[in-house]
Amino acid sequence: SQKIEQNSEALNIQEGKTATLTCNYTNYSPAYLQWYRQDPGRGPVFLLLIRENEKEKRKERLKVTFDTTLKQSLFHITASQPADSATYLCALDMTIPGAGSYQLTFGKGTKLSVIP
Amino acid sequence: NAGVTQTPKFRVLKTGQSMTLLCAQDMNHEYMYWYRQDPGMGLRLIHYSVGEGTTAKGEVPDGYNVSRLKKQNFLLGLESAAPSQTSVYFCASSTGTPFSEQYFGPGTRLTVT
Numbered sequence: 517s518q519k520i521e522q523n524s525e526a527l528n529i530q531e532g533k534t535a536t537l538t539c540n541y542t543n544y545s546p547a548y549l550q551w552y553r554q555d556p557g558r559g560p561v562f563l564l565l566i567r568e569n570e571k572e573k574r575k576e577r578l579k580v581t582f583d584t585t586l587k588q589s590l591f592h593i594t595a596s597q598p599a600d601s602a603t604y605l606c607a608l609d610m611t612i613p614g615a616g617s618y619q620l621t622f623g624k625g626t627k628l629s630v631i632p
Numbered sequence: 633n634a635g636v637t638q639t640p641k642f643r644v645l646k647t648g649q650s651m652t653l654l655c656a657q658d659m660n661h662e663y664m665y666w667y668r669q670d671p672g673m674g675l676r677l678i679h680y681s682v683g684e685g686t687t688a689k690g691e692v693p694d695g696y697n698v699s700r701l702k703k704q705n706f707l708l709g710l711e712s713a714a715p716s717q718t719s720v721y722f723c724a725s726s727t728g729t730p731f732s733e734q735y736f737g738p739g740t741r742l743t744v745t
């Protein structure tokens with residue numbers, strides 16, 4: 517069965533540094549991958565999507581890479597700020613071709629703490 | 633726009649009781665989803681719907697039923713609650729087009745004693 521792993525449950529980083537979060541998957545070849553942010557007591561919020569034919573995607577201080585050979589995505593936050601502290605979830609496309617159904621499977625998340 | 637809303641925000645049930653969680657979205661989205669989130673387990677899909685009047689099972693459907701009588705509403709029912717159903721429940725919606733992101737509600741925290 518497919519498996520998705522986010523390598524750290526928690527990551528502490530100094531303010532101003534670049535935070536790098538990892539998402540690995542096995543037994544599947546997703547057409548795309550998404551990253552979400554979740555604050556305590558709230559629902560996840562979509563951040564970025566990257567397709568299988570894209571190597572890198574950027575949005576402001578965020579950068580996502582997607583290596584389909586390594587079956588890995590990296591999520592970077594540059595110049596991190598305390599306000600970036602949250603749990604970050606990666607989600608793989610589980611679309612069933614021809615079934616008309618678009619599903620995601622989520623990793624367990626990495627809790628990022630940016631220390632002032 | 634309110635986006636995705638969920639009712640109630642908190643609920644405590646006794647084992648064997650039943651309840652219905654309501655999800656509503658005002659974005660005219662075709663697809664709607666129910667997830668549960670447990671510590672160490674991440675988000676797991678319970679049931680989903682690809683349009684009004686349709687429902688389908690997700691990864692962990694046992695003990696739950698759903699209905700989508702109106703496009704904007706997706707109901708999750710627990711007929712006989714069990715302590716194992718203690719969790720935070722999230723509803724989400726999406727346009728249903730390829731590569732579309734999901735919009736999540738604020739969640740319902742359910743405790744079954």
